[in-house]
Amino acid sequence: MLASALAGLDFAILLYFIAINTAYITLVTCATWELVLHVLRIRGESRSRIMGSAVTPSISILAPAYNEEATIAESVTALLALHYANVELVVINDGSPDTTLDVLKGRFDLVPIHTIVWKRIDTKPVRGLYRSRSHPNLLVVDKVNGGKADALNVGLNLATGDLVCVIDADTIVDADALQRLARPFLSHHDVLAAGGTIRIANGSTIATGRVTEPRAPRTFVAGVQVVEYFRAFMFGRLGWNQIGGNLIISGAFGLFRRDAVIAAGGYTHDTVGEDMELVLKLRRQAYEAKRPHRVLFVPDAVAWTECPESLRVLGRQRDRWHRGLSDVLWRHRTMCFNPRYGVVGLWCYPYFVFVELLAPVVELLGWIGLALGVALGLLNASFAVLFFLMAYGIGAVLSMYALLLEEWSFPRYTHFSDRVRLVWYLVLESFGYRQLTVIWRLRGLWKFLRGRTDWGRMERRGFAKVPAVAAGAPAAAGTAAAASGDTNPRQTSAVA
Numbered sequence: 001m002l003a004s005a006l007a008g009l010d011f012a013i014l015l016y017f018i019a020i021n022t023a024y025i026t027l028v029t030c031a032t033w034e035l036v037l038h039v040l041r042i043r044g045e046s047r048s049r050i051m052g053s054a055v056t057p058s059i060s061i062l063a064p065a066y067n068e069e070a071t072i073a074e075s076v077t078a079l080l081a082l083h084y085a086n087v088e089l090v091v092i093n094d095g096s097p098d099t100t101l102d103v104l105k106g107r108f109d110l111v112p113i114h115t116i117v118w119k120r121i122d123t124k125p126v127r128g129l130y131r132s133r134s135h136p137n138l139l140v141v142d143k144v145n146g147g148k149a150d151a152l153n154v155g156l157n158l159a160t161g162d163l164v165c166v167i168d169a170d171t172i173v174d175a176d177a178l179q180r181l182a183r184p185f186l187s188h189h190d191v192l193a194a195g196g197t198i199r200i201a202n203g204s205t206i207a208t209g210r211v212t213e214p215r216a217p218r219t220f221v222a223g224v225q226v227v228e229y230f231r232a233f234m235f236g237r238l239g240w241n242q243i244g245g246n247l248i249i250s251g252a253f254g255l256f257r258r259d260a261v262i263a264a265g266g267y268t269h270d271t272v273g274e275d276m277e278l279v280l281k282l283r284r285q286a287y288e289a290k291r292p293h294r295v296l297f298v299p300d301a302v303a304w305t306e307c308p309e310s311l312r313v314l315g316r317q318r319d320r321w322h323r324g325l326s327d328v329l330w331r332h333r334t335m336c337f338n339p340r341y342g343v344v345g346l347w348c349y350p351y352f353v354f355v356e357l358l359a360p361v362v363e364l365l366g367w368i369g370l371a372l373g374v375a376l377g378l379l380n381a382s383f384a385v386l387f388f389l390m391a392y393g394i395g396a397v398l399s400m401y402a403l404l405l406e407e408w409s410f411p412r413y414t415h416f417s418d419r420v421r422l423v424w425y426l427v428l429e430s431f432g433y434r435q436l437t438v439i440w441r442l443r444g445l446w447k448f449l450r451g452r453t454d455w456g457r458m459e460r461r462g463f464a465k466v467p468a469v470a471a472g473a474p475a476a477a478g479t480a481a482a483a484s485g486d487t488n489p490r491q492t493s494a495v496a
Contacts, residue, residue: 003378009369010379016362020355021394027239028401034242035234035409038299042183057185058086059178060161060258064151065091065169069098073107075169078209080135084178088137090155091169095124095145104140108132121153121266129158148251149267149274156266159258168252172201172211172304180301181255190292192282193256195249196301197233199412200226202309211304216418221314223425224433225307227399234402237297245348246295247283251275253303256282271331272453273324280332287341300410315440322444323452325357330448360441392430399426 061079065072072091079089093101104110110130117126124146132138143154152166163185167173177196184191202222205213217223240246249256251274264281267274279295286293308314329336329352336353338345370387373379403422406412413419 002376006369006373006376006378009365010373013362013366013369017391020359023351023355024235024394024398028235028398029239030242031235031238032405034238035299035405039409042300055186056085057162057182058088058160059084059163059165059182059255060155060159061087061089061165061167062152062155062159063089063091063167063169064094064148064155065096065100066094066145066148066151067096067098067100068169069096069100069103072100072169073103074209076104076108076138078172079167080138081175081209082173082178083175084182086161087178088139088159088161089135090139090141090159092141092143092151092155094143094147094151101140101142105130108138108140109134110140117157119157120262121157123150123153123157126154147269149269149271153266156258156262161258163255164258164261165255166251166253167303168305170306171252172206172209173253174302174304175210177253177301177303178255181253181298184294184296184298185255185257188294191257191294191296192260192286193249193254193279194296194298194301195237195246195254196298196303197410198229198250198252199302199304200229200307201304202307204304214412215415216413216421217307217309218421219309220425220428220433221311222307222309223421224429225314226422227403227426227429230402230406231399233297233299234405235398238299240348241297243347244294244343245351246297247279247344247348247352248276249279249295252305253301270453271324271327272320273328276324277328277331280328280335283344284332284335284341287344302410302412311436315436315443318437318440319444319447322357322360322441323448325352326445326448327453329353329357357445360438360445363438364442392434395430395434396426399429 061082063075063079065075068075076089076091091104093104110132113129113131115129117129124144126141126143128142130140130142132140139158141154141158143151156164163182165178165181181194181196184194199211199214200217200222201211201214202219203215203217204211205215216226237246237248254275256278260282261278264278264285266278268277268281271277283293283295308317329349332349335341335345336349341349370379370384374381374384400423403419403426407419413422
């Protein structure tokens with residue numbers, strides 16, 4: 001009886017292994033083709049001429065801030081210096097108990113203004129509005145604390161741009177990233193949202209709010225996350241671009257059509273996966289209204305973030321990401337295998353359920369089945385070792401391919417030692433780290449089933465303490481308070 005059950009389990013795991021790798025190879029193929037097309041498409045383009053056009057959409061940048069007194073002035077200065085013709089910056093102070101608002105008042109010469117606000121999305125009360133005399137395109141909102149989603153909804157109520165760019169207060173955005181991210185909205189009239197690449201800044205040199213010398217992190221915990229981010233963005237998002245099934249725009253750097261987001265009711269409050277929930281909600285409504293629509297990923301629009309450097313904090317982050325994924329998929333469960341929702345309902349949503357959500361469960365069952373099979377003599381030990389090496393070997397090959405795609409298209413690391421270090425991280429990833437991520441995601445799934453919706457405290461060192469920062473260089477944006485949220489590439493499971 002036990003032997004039959006184990007044989008059935010092993011066969012099911014084998015089928016899952018084949019199916020999941022078929023999905024990965026499909027995504028990799030689509031990502032490669034999409035990247036080649038993108039590189040050819042933008043070769044020789046003149047973004048400055050495009051951005052000077054009369055049809056260039058105006059952009060409102062929404063930057064929620066909570067307890068950012070140490071770095072808010074530097075962050076805002078860097079955002080005001082972005083290269084884009086028609087942009088306003090809306091900073092939302094989400095009831096910070098520190099001196100964030102006072103720092104903004106002093107540095108940017110803020111004066112109170114009285115204006116009529118059309119409250120199209122319900123939010124916590126606004127306590128005051130301020131306009132900068134030195135930078136007329138800077139609007140600061142002071143509101144009662146309500147969390148990141150509530151702060152963004154306040155920003156949506158006040159924004160005037162055709163598009164809204166959502167960033168975290170601690171995100172470092174490349175100077176030309178807005179121009180690149182806005183490109184799809186000029187090319188296609190049906191784009192609802194576009195997201196850029198998030199890169200990890202740990203270890204890089206940062207000055208005046210910009211990453212001036214990208215370097216690979218020196219620590220394993222931060223370095224292995226660079227590999228994960230490459231994998232998620234270079235073949236996950238790009239592959240879905242080609243198929244038409246993108247569901248995630250990172251909360252750290254995304255551009256949305258403002259009227260569409262307001263019509264969807266803005267960000268949902270009672271979820272820890274508000275960024276994915278918004279995109280799925282936008283796509284769902286477009287399908288139900290039978291409107292053509294696109295959600296696109298733009299690989300050359302880059303923003304930088306700081307990732308956790310301790311396993312304890314990283315575990316909390318991954319736990320929360322998996323709770324968010326579980327919650328969002330549950331809220332929109334009627335889309336699964338539903339032809340009404342096109343490629344999202346028939347392909348993308350089931351992929352996220354069976355590959356992203358359930359992968360840690362299947363992996364745990366696989367380990368149990370493998371161990372029991374070997375212990376009871378039902379499986380050959382050599383076969384078990386070979387299966388392990390093949391499973392993790394395929395993951396390493398896919399990660400290496402993602403690094404090569406990055407090197408071919410939009411490379412940032414100029415030091416050979418950085419490339420060697422990243423290859424070393426991707427080799428080591430399968431031994432210990434990979435198994436830890438399974439435990440963290442299982443913990444997130446368990447907490448979701450128990451109804452936990454807390455964010456957990458995210459502690460970061462702050463860019464100013466990164467060892468590679470040049471002596472005397474100004475600190476860059478952000479110590480990253482918990483309430484400002486953190487970057488979520490998701491799609492990091494992967495046999496990969």
